[in-house]
Amino acid sequence: MPLTSIDDKVVRVDAEAKARGEARYIADYSFPDMLYAYMVRSSVPRGRILDIHLPQLPEGYYFISAKDIPENGRNELWMIGKDWRCFADGDVKYVGETIGLLVGPDRNILSYLLDNTKIDYEEEIPAVTIDDALSLKGGVIYGEDNVLCSLYCEKGRPMKDVFDEADSVFTETLETGFQEHVHLDTNGAIVTEEDGKYVFYVSAQCPFYVRKSVAGLLGLNYDDIIIRQVTTGGAFGGKEHFPDVLCGPLLVAESIIHKPIKLIFERKEDMLYSVKRHPSKTIFRTALDKDGNIMGIEGTIYYNCGAYLSASYVVLQRGVFHANGVYDFPATYLKGVGVATNTFPSDAFRGFGAPQTLFAIETHLDHIARKFGFDPAEYKSRYFLKKGGETVTNGHIVEEVKLPEMFKQIADASDYFRKSAEYGIGSGKGIGVSFYNHGGAFTGNGEQAIIKAHARLVKTGERVRIEVGSTEMGQGFQTALRKIAANALGIDIEDVDYPNPDTSLVPDSGPTAASRSTMIVGKIVEECAKEMKERWAEGDFSVEKEYEHPEGHPWDQSTFRGDAYLGYGWGAAIVEVEVDRITNEVKTVGIWTSHDIGHAIDALIVHGQVNGGVIQSLGYASMEKMENRNGHFRQESMSDYVIPTSMDFPKQEWLLVDNPYEWGPQGAKGMGELVFNGADAAYVDAVERALGITVTKIPIPGEDIEEALENV
Amino acid sequence: MAVANYIPETLDEALLLRKAEGAIPLAGGTDIMVQNKRGIGLDPILDRPVMIIAGLKELKGITLHEDGSVEIGALTTAGEIASSLVVPWHVRMAASGMGAVALRNSATIGGNIGNASPKGDLPQPLILLDAEVVLISFGGERRMLLDDFIKGSKKTDLRSDELIKSVIIPPHDFTYSYYRKIGMRKANAISKLSLSAAAVVKDGLVVDFRASSGAAGPKVIRSREAESMIIRRSIEDIPEIVPDFLDAWDRAISPHAMPKYRRNTTARMLTRFLEAIVNEEDHGIIE
Numbered sequence: 001m002p003l004t005s006i007d008d009k010v011v012r013v014d015a016e017a018k019a020r021g022e023a024r025y026i027a028d029y030s031f032p033d034m035l036y037a038y039m040v041r042s043s044v045p046r047g048r049i050l051d052i053h054l055p056q057l058p059e060g061y062y063f064i065s066a067k068d069i070p071e072n073g074r075n076e077l078w079m080i081g082k083d084w085r086c087f088a089d090g091d092v093k094y095v096g097e098t099i100g101l102l103v104g105p106d107r108n109i110l111s112y113l114l115d116n117t118k119i120d121y122e123e124e125i126p127a128v129t130i131d132d133a134l135s136l137k138g139g140v141i142y143g144e145d146n147v148l149c150s151l152y153c154e155k156g157r158p159m160k161d162v163f164d165e166a167d168s169v170f171t172e173t174l175e176t177g178f179q180e181h182v183h184l185d186t187n188g189a190i191v192t193e194e195d196g197k198y199v200f201y202v203s204a205q206c207p208f209y210v211r212k213s214v215a216g217l218l219g220l221n222y223d224d225i226i227i228r229q230v231t232t233g234g235a236f237g238g239k240e241h242f243p244d245v246l247c248g249p250l251l252v253a254e255s256i257i258h259k260p261i262k263l264i265f266e267r268k269e270d271m272l273y274s275v276k277r278h279p280s281k282t283i284f285r286t287a288l289d290k291d292g293n294i295m296g297i298e299g300t301i302y303y304n305c306g307a308y309l310s311a312s313y314v315v316l317q318r319g320v321f322h323a324n325g326v327y328d329f330p331a332t333y334l335k336g337v338g339v340a341t342n343t344f345p346s347d348a349f350r351g352f353g354a355p356q357t358l359f360a361i362e363t364h365l366d367h368i369a370r371k372f373g374f375d376p377a378e379y380k381s382r383y384f385l386k387k388g389g390e391t392v393t394n395g396h397i398v399e400e401v402k403l404p405e406m407f408k409q410i411a412d413a414s415d416y417f418r419k420s421a422e423y424g425i426g427s428g429k430g431i432g433v434s435f436y437n438h439g440g441a442f443t444g445n446g447e448q449a450i451i452k453a454h455a456r457l458v459k460t461g462e463r464v465r466i467e468v469g470s471t472e473m474g475q476g477f478q479t480a481l482r483k484i485a486a487n488a489l490g491i492d493i494e495d496v497d498y499p500n501p502d503t504s505l506v507p508d509s510g511p512t513a514a515s516r517s518t519m520i521v522g523k524i525v526e527e528c529a530k531e532m533k534e535r536w537a538e539g540d541f542s543v544e545k546e547y548e549h550p551e552g553h554p555w556d557q558s559t560f561r562g563d564a565y566l567g568y569g570w571g572a573a574i575v576e577v578e579v580d581r582i583t584n585e586v587k588t589v590g591i592w593t594s595h596d597i598g599h600a601i602d603a604l605i606v607h608g609q610v611n612g613g614v615i616q617s618l619g620y621a622s623m624e625k626m627e628n629r630n631g632h633f634r635q636e637s638m639s640d641y642v643i644p645t646s647m648d649f650p651k652q653e654w655l656l657v658d659n660p661y662e663w664g665p666q667g668a669k670g671m672g673e674l675v676f677n678g679a680d681a682a683y684v685d686a687v688e689r690a691l692g693i694t695v696t697k698i699p700i701p702g703e704d705i706e707e708a709l710e711n712v
Numbered sequence: 713m714a715v716a717n718y719i720p721e722t723l724d725e726a727l728l729l730r731k732a733e734g735a736i737p738l739a740g741g742t743d744i745m746v747q748n749k750r751g752i753g754l755d756p757i758l759d760r761p762v763m764i765i766a767g768l769k770e771l772k773g774i775t776l777h778e779d780g781s782v783e784i785g786a787l788t789t790a791g792e793i794a795s796s797l798v799v800p801w802h803v804r805m806a807a808s809g810m811g812a813v814a815l816r817n818s819a820t821i822g823g824n825i826g827n828a829s830p831k832g833d834l835p836q837p838l839i840l841l842d843a844e845v846v847l848i849s850f851g852g853e854r855r856m857l858l859d860d861f862i863k864g865s866k867k868t869d870l871r872s873d874e875l876i877k878s879v880i881i882p883p884h885d886f887t888y889s890y891y892r893k894i895g896m897r898k899a900n901a902i903s904k905l906s907l908s909a910a911a912v913v914k915d916g917l918v919v920d921f922r923a924s925s926g927a928a929g930p931k932v933i934r935s936r937e938a939e940s941m942i943i944r945r946s947i948e949d950i951p952e953i954v955p956d957f958l959d960a961w962d963r964a965i966s967p968h969a970m971p972k973y974r975r976n977t978t979a980r981m982l983t984r985f986l987e988a989i990v991n992e993e994d995h996g997i998i999e
Binding site for chain 1: 750751752753754755892894896897898899900901902904970972973976977980981984
């Protein structure tokens, strides 16, 4: 029997079915007597609902809204908070808020009914931007000051003392925009009933999240609901909590109609009426001595959370904890503020709050370095965190930090120092650099205190089935996990099964998020596999294990002190560009990255993740512009919100350093988000150097470069 | 509200359907399908029947006439135009930059003209080249300048009984040629702005000069007023004319979104092209 070794490159287990078009996505599913649902949504960003005028509904057609939630149920979707309403009731807080569902058998008739449903509003003035929210434009949305969540952390001497001693203070405001996930498979779900239980088929990252979120609508127990994840064509965080927003109304409808009901978003709906990456505004005040050395940094970080909290508090925490990047500054004070606005709630997106502050700190340091005449790479490398170094939460780095070696790899490959000197500033050519990290798994002791993940292996004859709630969404986890199990069991990957999860059949291994799947769930599966191997002769049996928290990671969630993460992935990127001085078109001529992801589980999957993450980050920096005017998103299709093609970023050289992680399966750490976290800042650095401009806001399409050139 | 749809097998059948019912011609479908898309499982709502004319041989193909003019049948695809050896350079450049490969293999020149989007790729160089459009109906054929045929954004002079038969591009022999399309990304993008320019220079005299701006107003912009400032002028005189010429061009265009970027970039592209003329750079394509 051929064995599967962890260092073999394997063809992805899902590749063939997807390439042949045989994989079934949610849109492909159909059931007998299935009805369709259309969402009736708010068309105004803020106001009171005065009246809902429905056309005459033919027999067999329904309008489901807040009034249909039973007395023992609550109109709330339980994400991290419970503030997101299943149906708007009385008022609306953002454009696209669910008011009701139109349900019936014929989509042409439903479309007619939707077009002829009129809602009267008493409109109010919306707050759309962070500044709108802070100035309480239109009155408060939340609490007394529109602050949905906030936190701070500090390290070293008080910043007041540091500022008193500083020779100069460099103050800068850096901003990032909305970003849309653009998963090819739009959001969709089907609800039905089987054997007295509600069953959902859904394109989702976290089946157990959906169950938890919707059960309270009808006052149900978790066991009354079954979530079956169907093959999911991309998610990027957009299907972490957002499937709740489809499944909640569907559950209420099902409790009344009792037939299968399908709700699928069109691309336009997915663009206009789904969660986005949090826009951010970071104000850094950096204390410098006369030679340009950093004495301390004070940062105030605002995230635009939209109308509801969803996952924002956790996103903001990650933003704050990454706001000093990969650096060990003597003193820092970082404050994060999540504000409520009348935009679609912002939510998880690959990087989960870290990319915004990493862009900010990297770009800020570039500007300081340039001001004092240092090469940014050389300047930044003075402050690299090292093993034992103190983090912004007074925790310590427990692993070897290989950034110097990683930088040398890409500096040599790109000929960085020659080009940096030769191109200089304003020559039309530029080379830029960035460094970044990503804390693995849930923040703090979340894995231990909140998730308590379980995983199970089931042996039947010579085959082994993996039972976890973790999902394949295109990232390659079904391949990685089967490989981890096969390697530990000493069997072939072909003899390991890992079907899409069904919450009634598998233990809860936690959400497929936070780059935790390989690192955390993979480790539990590996431990199960080791035991199963020893007992292999016992016949058919199963092994289930719970997550074990490694010793020596103190964390206090009430004060945000200690080891915010169990370990970090590390990255370094260099991007080289040429800018056409006539058209401001940026041509990216080279991309070099090096990543420390512990030990790679599969080189092909890693390659795919690096290429995809880096290009998505470069799109974020360069062209992915999502504007919101008066509460309405302006981009509604894939032709006006563009993501990069292979023509835009044609060539990447990717390198790894091997740095096995003590508590990961086969030494692996998380990597799905890390690879998104830094190329944007390297691109911006390169464009700034090529044109001699200063960029403080991304994205920077040609028209924004035009503006920046006028300010030179 | 279902309406009948047709697949005519001959041009006569198609013209009959045009005359009798004003049937909407569908060639590649890359505009009509997108514009009338209502959602998964929903029928489009159209007030007239659609006829699929993609199979009409009479409207296909590229012909080089004896007088040097090139005639392109309305159903010729962007892909065919891009790889043709006889189609003028400006038009081939525009065709090769349309959408993605799959779109280029479906989208036709007739559709791109009939759709009359100011961001359409092909009208811009065709108008630069004084191309004419041939329209056909049972009443016969008529010919007119494409620049006159396209009346504004999404507006043409096409009668309800007519079809676009072909486009005829008169011969030319430019000393210098220029073409740029700027999209939101490097491929598969709608034009943010575009510019074609061409000049004939003989013995230090600019004999012909023209330019056309795409995505810069309700239709492709050619300013004869601005062009005439350069024509029949000696190349030594051009530097001092450039500011007035750029002003005139700037007045002619009316970009709606991103006005500053579009205006400034257009001015820089025209400046670059004029600079090549003044500097007597090697004849051919200017980059």
